[in-house]
Amino acid sequence: MTDRLPLFPLTSPLFPGLVLPLNVFEERYRALVRDLRALPEDTPRRFGVVAIRNGQEIAPTGQEGRATGPAAGLGDDPLAALYGFGCVADVADIVDSGDGGFRMHATGIVRFRLLSVDASGEYLTAEVEELAEEAGSGADELAPQVTRAFRTYQKRLAGSRERSLAAQEFTDDPTVLSYLVAATTIAEAAAKQRLLEAPDTAARLGEELRLLRREVAVIEKLPSLPAVELTQQAICAN
Structure with missing residues (x-):
């Protein structure tokens, strides 16, 4: 099924089932939100x-000759600039938000393949x-193996022994x-993108199992690591 979307x-990347908080302040995305609200x-x-x-996520400003349109920050070919x-x-x-911008929450629902990008409008x-x-x-x-590996990963990040943390329920x-593990594991964007693009759940879980085991091995070699709170902050990008 194909569709045209803002x-x-x-x-x-965003993953299905995950909440995305956004602070919208660029004019191109204000226009997008106004159209959605209408x-x-x-x-x-x-x-x-x-x-x-x-x-770049945010349009460059204050530099003469830099683009300021809907594809600002993405060069001459936005399709090539995006995954x-x-x-x-x-x-x-x-x-x-009181200054002409918006605060918005959305939830990921389904993955898509990007076919074309149109930069002729406001956004x-x-x-x-x-x-x-x-x-x-x-x-x-694979699911129970990933659950165990993810529990170990979280505990190593928190610097706690396994028996000192209360049991956490997983789906x-x-x-x-x-998708939960993909969204909350700390990794660079390219690694998360590979998880999003996995052809099926089994492939994604297999990649996550390898990633988590590798990350735990790295963490265990470090002398100390500050606790990391795996919470999702509002993205102040658009």
Whole structure:
């Protein structure tokens, strides 16, 4: 299924099921949010989130000759500047921030393949193809291994012994688990993007298991590491 959506390029990918808080202050994205808010109440307010491969999230300012349009910061070919896969986001709420901007929360709902980008309007729009969720072979067997590895990873980050932390409940759904781990594991954008682009849940879980084991091995070699709180902060980018 293909669709045309407003597009939010960000520095890291969004995953299905995860909440995305945004502080919207650039005029191109204010226009996007105004258009979303103007839709009829019974119409889904959706946009596409895609990570930037080469470029800047915020438009450059104060430099003569730099672009200031909808593709500012992404060069002459925004399609080439963006990764080829993203996530559809469904708006939960939009609040005026008092300075002409907005605060907005949205939730990732489905992955897509990016087919084309249009920079002719006030903001970027894109033609996208939604991707079906496939379990793949071995997802049920991999899920408990990833859960154990992720527990160990969290405890090593917190600098705590395993027996000193209360047990944490994790979902039994392998696909939901794969996206939770992808979103909350601390990794560079390219690594997270690979997880988003995995062909199915089993492939994503297998990649996560390798990533978590590698990260735990690195952490254990460090003399000390400050506790890390795995919370999601509002992205002040657009």
